[in-house]
Amino acid sequence: MADWRREFPLLKPYTPSLIVKRCGPFLVGLRFDKYWNSEYRVCLQFLPLWLPFTDILNWPLLNIELREKDRKSEFLRPMDIRYELHDRVFDRAVEEARSQFGDVLGDRVAVEKLIRSVDENAAISFPEHRPAFWSHVCEFKVVLALYFDSPEMMENAKGWIADEVRFWDEDNVRALYSMTKGEWVDDLYARYADRDAFMARIAENMAQPRIARLNSAELVYDPAKIEPYRRDIWSRMRLWVAVLRFRLRKLRIKIYHRINL
Numbered sequence: 001m002a003d004w005r006r007e008f009p010l011l012k013p014y015t016p017s018l019i020v021k022r023c024g025p026f027l028v029g030l031r032f033d034k035y036w037n038s039e040y041r042v043c044l045q046f047l048p049l050w051l052p053f054t055d056i057l058n059w060p061l062l063n064i065e066l067r068e069k070d071r072k073s074e075f076l077r078p079m080d081i082r083y084e085l086h087d088r089v090f091d092r093a094v095e096e097a098r099s100q101f102g103d104v105l106g107d108r109v110a111v112e113k114l115i116r117s118v119d120e121n122a123a124i125s126f127p128e129h130r131p132a133f134w135s136h137v138c139e140f141k142v143v144l145a146l147y148f149d150s151p152e153m154m155e156n157a158k159g160w161i162a163d164e165v166r167f168w169d170e171d172n173v174r175a176l177y178s179m180t181k182g183e184w185v186d187d188l189y190a191r192y193a194d195r196d197a198f199m200a201r202i203a204e205n206m207a208q209p210r211i212a213r214l215n216s217a218e219l220v221y222d223p224a225k226i227e228p229y230r231r232d233i234w235s236r237m238r239l240w241v242a243v244l245r246f247r248l249r250k251l252r253i254k255i256y257h258r259i260n261l
Contacts, residue, residue: 001013001016001017001019001032003086003090004019004030004032004042004094005019007094007097008030010105010106010215010217011029011030011105011215012213012214012215014027014029014210014214015057017031017032017033017034018030018031018032018045020045020047020214021105021214021216021217022049022211022214022215022216022217023104023109023216023219024109024144024219025048025049025143025144025147025198025202026047026048026049026061027046027047027049027056027211027214028044028045028046028047028104028105028217029044029045029105030042030044030045030097030101030105031043031044031045031063035080038082038084039080039081039082039083040080040081040083041065041066041078041079041080041081042065042066042079042081042093042097043063043064043065043066044062044063044064044065044066044100044101044104045060045063045064046060046061046140047060047061048060048061048143049201049205049206049211050143050198050201050202050205051201052201053204053205056205061136061139061140062118062122062136062137062140064101064118064121064122064125065078065079065125066078066079066093066096066097066100066101067079067096067100067124067125068096076124076125079093079096081093100117100121101117101121103116103117104117104118106217107215107217107218108217108218109217109218109219109220110220110222110225111144111148111153111219111220111221111222111225111226112222112225112226112227114144114219115141115144118137119137122134122137128167129164129167129168130168130172131165131168131169131172131173131176131177131184132172132176134164134168135184137164138157138160138161138164138165138188141153141156141160141161142154142157142161142188142189142192143192144157145157146192146195146198147202149195150221150223150226152223152226152228153226155228156227156228156229158189159229160229161185161188162185165181165184165185168181
């Protein structure tokens with residue numbers, strides 16, 4: 001982890017395998033996960049500062065793995081770094097991290113770039129329209145809108161969430177959350193109905209010595225740079241195209257696995 005700390009000096013150790021900074025309502029940084037005792041993976045992690053202090057580490061909001069192109073296919077795969085090859089591949093891993101996460105890891109983070117970075121990295125990291133993954137992206141968008149007390153951002157978030165949830169399998173949602181899709185959406189907004197309590201908990205956690213000693217990044221919100229979410233005929237057409245692409249991608253993956261079995 002020392003090599004990574006030298007490359008990203010703004011991030012400070014929070015646990016033996018996690019380096020983070022304070023950034024708005026989150027702790028944001030890089031986590032290093034050991035695999036099979038011989039290799040590790042790098043993950044961009046968002047920790048929620050609005051939860052009770054003891055729950056912050058236990059309930060990360062987002063985990064997005066550093067990825068690289070698979071030599072045998074068109075798909076991106078998690079970047080596995082063997083400990084014995086660390087020195088050889090480290091520079092390439094840092095380059096990939098700056099390319100994929102650079103808009104998030106600096107000392108000044110623009111909200112529109114943060115949203116775009118999460119959307120793009122989630123799209124290549126998470127299975128499409130699986131509520132177990134994308135529910136966290138929905139929550140991320142609501143949290144940002146609430147933090148900045150922005151009706152425009154909240155309207156964008158609700159439009160995006162409505163279109164995303166349409167893809168979810170009802171039975172899958174029931175199995176995960178014991179509620180319907182509509183009930184899950186209502187519950188999401190109910191959990192973030194009290195902004196005063198939300199902001200008070202963030203301030204309380206910011207004062208904790210373990211968090212107060214961390215470096216801080218400025219999270220910059222410029223309303224003029226937030227594009228409105230349009231649910232017009234073109235948006236619906238893009239949604240239909242996305243459904244088709246989703247089905248074609250599943251078919252390509254199935255064919256690929258059958259060929260390579």
